[in-house]
Amino acid sequence: MKILEGISLTKVYRSGWIGGRKIPALIDVTISLEKGGSLSIIGESGAGKTTLAKVLLGITTPTKGRVIFNGKDVTRGIPRNLRRLIGYIPQHPESALDPRWKLYDSIIESLRIHRIEKRREQVKKIIERVSLDEDVLQRRPHEVSGGELQRAVIASSLIIEPILLICDEPTSMLDASTQADILRLIRSIKEDMNLSYLFISHNVDVASFMGDRIGVMLAGRLIELAPSRELLRNPLHPYTEVFINRKSVGAGESTKLRGCPFYDRCPHRMPICKKKAPKLEKLGEGHYIACYRYHSED
Amino acid sequence: MHAIGTILRIKGLSVSFLVGRKRIDVLDNVNLELRKGEVLSLVGESGSGKSVLGISIIRLIPSNTSISGEIIYKGKNLLDLDKDSMRKIRGREIAWVPQNPDTMLNPTIRIGDQIGEVLVEHYGFTRKEAWETAIRILEDLGVNPPDERAKNYPHQLSGGMKQRALLAMGIAGKPNVLIVDEPTKGLDPIMKEILLESLKRIKNMKDSPAILLITHDLEFAEKLADTVAVMYCGQIIEVTKARRFFNSPLHPYSKLLLRALPSRELIPIPGKHPNIAKPPSGCRFRERCPYSKEKCMNEPLMFTLDGNKVKCWLYEHIRNSSDGIIKDNE
Numbered sequence: 001m002k003i004l005e006g007i008s009l010t011k012v013y014r015s016g017w018i019g020g021r022k023i024p025a026l027i028d029v030t031i032s033l034e035k036g037g038s039l040s041i042i043g044e045s046g047a048g049k050t051t052l053a054k055v056l057l058g059i060t061t062p063t064k065g066r067v068i069f070n071g072k073d074v075t076r077g078i079p080r081n082l083r084r085l086i087g088y089i090p091q092h093p094e095s096a097l098d099p100r101w102k103l104y105d106s107i108i109e110s111l112r113i114h115r116i117e118k119r120r121e122q123v124k125k126i127i128e129r130v131s132l133d134e135d136v137l138q139r140r141p142h143e144v145s146g147g148e149l150q151r152a153v154i155a156s157s158l159i160i161e162p163i164l165l166i167c168d169e170p171t172s173m174l175d176a177s178t179q180a181d182i183l184r185l186i187r188s189i190k191e192d193m194n195l196s197y198l199f200i201s202h203n204v205d206v207a208s209f210m211g212d213r214i215g216v217m218l219a220g221r222l223i224e225l226a227p228s229r230e231l232l233r234n235p236l237h238p239y240t241e242v243f244i245n246r247k248s249v250g251a252g253e254s255t256k257l258r259g260c261p262f263y264d265r266c267p268h269r270m271p272i273c274k275k276k277a278p279k280l281e282k283l284g285e286g287h288y289i290a291c292y293r294y295h296s297e298d
Numbered sequence: 299m300h301a302i303g304t305i306l307r308i309k310g311l312s313v314s315f316l317v318g319r320k321r322i323d324v325l326d327n328v329n330l331e332l333r334k335g336e337v338l339s340l341v342g343e344s345g346s347g348k349s350v351l352g353i354s355i356i357r358l359i360p361s362n363t364s365i366s367g368e369i370i371y372k373g374k375n376l377l378d379l380d381k382d383s384m385r386k387i388r389g390r391e392i393a394w395v396p397q398n399p400d401t402m403l404n405p406t407i408r409i410g411d412q413i414g415e416v417l418v419e420h421y422g423f424t425r426k427e428a429w430e431t432a433i434r435i436l437e438d439l440g441v442n443p444p445d446e447r448a449k450n451y452p453h454q455l456s457g458g459m460k461q462r463a464l465l466a467m468g469i470a471g472k473p474n475v476l477i478v479d480e481p482t483k484g485l486d487p488i489m490k491e492i493l494l495e496s497l498k499r500i501k502n503m504k505d506s507p508a509i510l511l512i513t514h515d516l517e518f519a520e521k522l523a524d525t526v527a528v529m530y531c532g533q534i535i536e537v538t539k540a541r542r543f544f545n546s547p548l549h550p551y552s553k554l555l556l557r558a559l560p561s562r563e564l565i566p567i568p569g570k571h572p573n574i575a576k577p578p579s580g581c582r583f584r585e586r587c588p589y590s591k592e593k594c595m596n597e598p599l600m601f602t603l604d605g606n607k608v609k610c611w612l613y614e615h616i617r618n619s620s621d622g623i624i625k626d627n628e
Contacts, residue, residue, distance in 0.1 A: 044486040044487070044488045044489070045456070045457065045485075045486045045489065046456075145344075145345065145571075146344060147570075172484070173483075173484070175343040175344055175514050176343075176514070176516060176555060176558040176559050176560075177343065177554070177555060177558040177566045177567040178343075178566070179558070179560070180558040180559075180560075180564045180565055180566040181566035183564065184564070184566065202486040202487055203487065203560055204487075205559075205560035205561045205564075206560045209560065209564055243487065243488070246487055246491055
């Protein structure tokens with residue numbers, strides 16, 4: 001059963017004088033997550049990873065497309081009873097917590113919002129699970145380390161016992177050892193609590209450790225999707241290959257509606273690539289790709 | 299005795315912050331040498347004191363600090379210099395590229411003018427000459443197109459481009475020593491690759507500066523460093539040639555740190571980095587160390603092994619033998 005589906009999601013931001021300038025941040029992205037599954041999304045800055053997370057979380061409504069959570073259409077916002085089934089771990093834990101509050105108060109806030117009683121036992125259980133010392137809870141965000149802060153954020157998103165977790169590069173600002181610690185923590189919590197998660201990262205090794213499958217985004221589009229091991233062993237899209245092997249190909253371009261987003265940097269480009277962006281199509285078992293090298297125009 | 303080619307020599311440097319009535323020792327007896335043209339990467343976890351070492355060298359440390367030891371540059375101890383003499387060295391002889399370009403670039407001045415500022419200030423260039431030199435420096439760093447970027451304001455640039463603008467400011471005064479603090483923070487892999495390219499260009503320049511690369515990004519350090527110095531809880535615990543370090547480092551902490559990388563085993567180091575205000579007695583890593591023994595209650599000496607240095611009792615008996623005693627898969 002699918003727990004989360006995004007169907008043909010498009011998000012266009014408007015800026016400039018009375019919104020005259022359109023900035024497409026997400027173009028026709030379709031993804032799904034099975035119950036108990038894990039999906040990683042990789043891509044460079046500006047690829048639309050965070051916009052995708054925001055649309056799926058119901059923080060932003062998509063310009064086009066639909067979001068289905070647990071069988072219900074939640075495109076126009078997620079009702080409160082479903083809201084508490086989704087947890088979110090942001091990239092910068094310091095911006096997710098109120099600097100004036102003690103960590104304890106931040107952690108129980110979601111319990112208060114969702115009017116759940118039994119606070120004390122719940123907090124005790126969860127901080128034990130994320131290995132946070134009890135005395136740390138009485139401190140404020142500036143008084144604890146980055147790792148402790150991220151653990152507190154994880155605790156606050158898990159305390160409502162969600163069934164889906166959306167993690168937006170939760171470890172990119174942490175030291176190697178702390179990162180390894182937090183990643184393993186999220187993975188083992190997934191097993192214990194029967195969670196599903198979407199994990200956004202710009203590190204390929206982290207993405208493959210965290211996800212059964214990896215989706216690659218570029219300039220607002222999903223250009224390749226495959227089981228993690230398959231993607232690392234056999235990347236098909238020219239961009240994926242570059243990204244995984246960390247070759248230098250120059251900086252990314254801004255999103256555009258026409259043509260393949262990798263056109264300017266692609267060594268295999270053809271005239272058709274400039275006219276029309278290729279669609280994501282199935283190539284092998286669970287391997288999807290958007291590139292004219294692998295399928296024709298129609 | 300000065301080693302040949304040593305351009306900066308740090309001897310017994312200790313730095314303490316005074317917080318209220320408490321004295322916190324942030325750096326403890328740091329000894330380090332930077333050689334001409336080399337890239338020395340200073341690695342360690344956040345809070346280990348890396349950045350404090352960087353700002354101590356150019357003496358930008360806050361006033362509530364007490365500092366002792368020596369920082370020898372061209373035969374002079376920088377800690378003895380008065381403000382004016384220090385200002386002449388800063389930017390011109392020793393340049394510092396700070397972390398976080400967002401707070402360090404002036405949002406109201408064009409990039410080209412910010413890069414040229416040091417030339418107007420220290421070398422008597424006119425604004426026009428400085429502007430043209432700034433464009434040439436951007437070009438040297440592989441920025442394309444350099445004249446367009448020079449005209450931009452910081453908010454028009456990507457994170458990687460801003461970081462390169464800071465590098466350009468750093469090398470504009472043709473310094474002998476360049477201190478680069480956490481250049482990869484918040485950059486995606488492709489931006490890192492571009493920044494790496496620029497740093498390699500600096501390294502290959504004629505009369506290239508010696509670079510002190512302060513980072514917790516070990517994968518980035520691996521691509522650039524000639525030598526690696528490891529800082530743990532305010533102390534330097536290992537100084538090793540880069541090739542050796544990334545294959546078989548000496549200190550147990552270094553071994554575990556490398557093992558935690560996503561591209562390796564992603565296994566965390568047990569325990570926590572100690573609070574620098576209350577460091578453990580003896581070896582500061584002993585509580586987390588799998589090789590810990592009785593002797594580790596005493597502070598280890600710095601042992602030398604094939605020209606590399608390690609502060610760990612495991613090396614007590616093999617000072618000059620050809621190989622270490624700890625194997626990687628124990």
